[in-house]
Amino acid sequence: MGRAREFDEQQAIDKAMRLFWRKGYDAAPLPDLLREMDLSRSSFYNAFGQKRRVLAEAVRRYMEHGMDGVLLPLFDPEAGRAQIEETFRRMVEHTAGDKGRFGCLVNNCMTEVAARDSEARKLLAAARAQVEDGFVRAVERGQAQGTIARNESPRSIGRFLLNTFSGLNVASKGRPGRAVLEDIARVALRILD
Amino acid sequence: MGRAREFDEQQAIDKAMRLFWRKGYDAAPLPDLLREMDLSRSSFYNAFGQKRRVLAEAVRRYMEHGMDGVLLPLFDPEAGRAQIEETFRRMVEHTAGDKGRFGCLVNNCMTEVAARDSEARKLLAAARAQVEDGFVRAVERGQAQGTIARNESPRSIGRFLLNTFSGLNVASKGRPGRAVLEDIARVALRILD
C-alpha cells in the first residue's frame, strides 16, 4: 500500500557508515550525509527520524562487516592463537593503508560522543565487548590447545588485547610508519607466550 | 602604552584547557568557551586570533601540567621502573575517578581533529612523543639498574606503554570499573618482567 521506497535502506546505512568512519559524527553534517547517502532530506527523516539513529545503524552495520574484515579471523568459531595473530596482522595492515587512516569507527565514536550521549555509549561499549569476547574465546581455545600461556585468565588477556587494539587506533591518527605499529603489536602479543 | 589587560592569559588558557578536556573541541562552542574563560568575544579574538590557537595553547598547558599530575613521576629525571608503575597507578586512579571520565585531552583531540587538521596532528603527535620519550628514558634507567628485563629495546617498550596508555583512555569512555582498568595495566606492565 502506497508508493514504494526508491532506495535500499541497508545500502544507505552502508554509505552513512563509511562517511561517519571517514569524518566522525559531528564532522559529517546533514548535507554531506544526504549527498553521500543519495537521499533527500524528507526521505532521510522519514526513514530514520534523526541523525543519531543513523549512527546507531551504522555501528551495527560496521560490526556486522567485522570492521571491514579485520575481525573476521577472530570471529571464526575455531579461532585460537593463530587467528589472534592474524587479526593483529590485519589491523596493522589496515591501519597502515589508506583506508586505515580513519581508524576504527567504534573507537573514534567512543571518544567523540560517549561523554555526552549515554545511549551511544552503551551501544559502543557493547560493540567493544563483542570484540573483547572474541578475544577471550580465542584465548580460551589457545590455552586449551597449549598454544597460549596459562598464567593469565582469558578475560584478562582479552581485555588487554582489546586495549592494545584501541591504542593502535589512536596511534594511527598520528600517521606512524607501519614498522611502529608492527612493533607495538609484536610486543603486545608476547603476553601469549 | 595603552590600556592594560584585565585578564590573565595563562589563567584563561587554563580554563579553556579544562573545557576542551571535558567536552572536546567541536563540542565546546565559542559562547561556552567565552563564558568559561570569562572573556568577551573581542578580548578573545584580540588575544588569540582564532579558536584553533587556543586549543594549541591548551595542549601546551596540558603537557606542562603533566596531564593533571599523572605524568609527574614519569618526568622525574630519576624515573625508572617504580615511576613507570606509579604513573600507571595514577592513570588508573585518575581514570576511575570523576575527572578521569573525560580521559586524556591529547588522545581525545588526536581522535577528533587529527584527521582534518594537519597542524593539530603535528602538535598532538609531538605531545604523545613527549610521553613516549618519557617512558623510553625510564625504561633505559630501569634496564641499567636491572629492574626491567632487557629482552626488548627501550623504544619498543616505550611505544608499547604509550599504546597501553591510549587504550586505557578509550576504555575509560565506557565507564568500566576500576578493577578492569587495574587489570589491563597489570597485564601490560608484565612486559617489564
Place this chain on the structure above:
DNA sequence: GATATTTTGGACTGGTTGGTCCAGAATGGA
C-alpha cells in the same frame, strides 16, 4: 592633563546546523 595606544562590550555578519512541513508525485489494493 593631553594623546596615542590598547582593551572592551556588544551589535552584526554570512554561513551552517539539525529538523519540520507541505504540496505533489507515485503506487498499492479495491
Place this chain on the structure above:
DNA sequence: TCCATTCTGGACCAACCAGTCCAAAATATC
C-alpha cells in the same frame, strides 16, 4: 478507475556557528 497511503523534492525554520567591526572606555607615557 479510484482512493488511501506512502514517499519525495524543496522551501522553510529558528538556533547556532566562528569570526569581524566599531565606538567607547581605560590607561600608560609624555
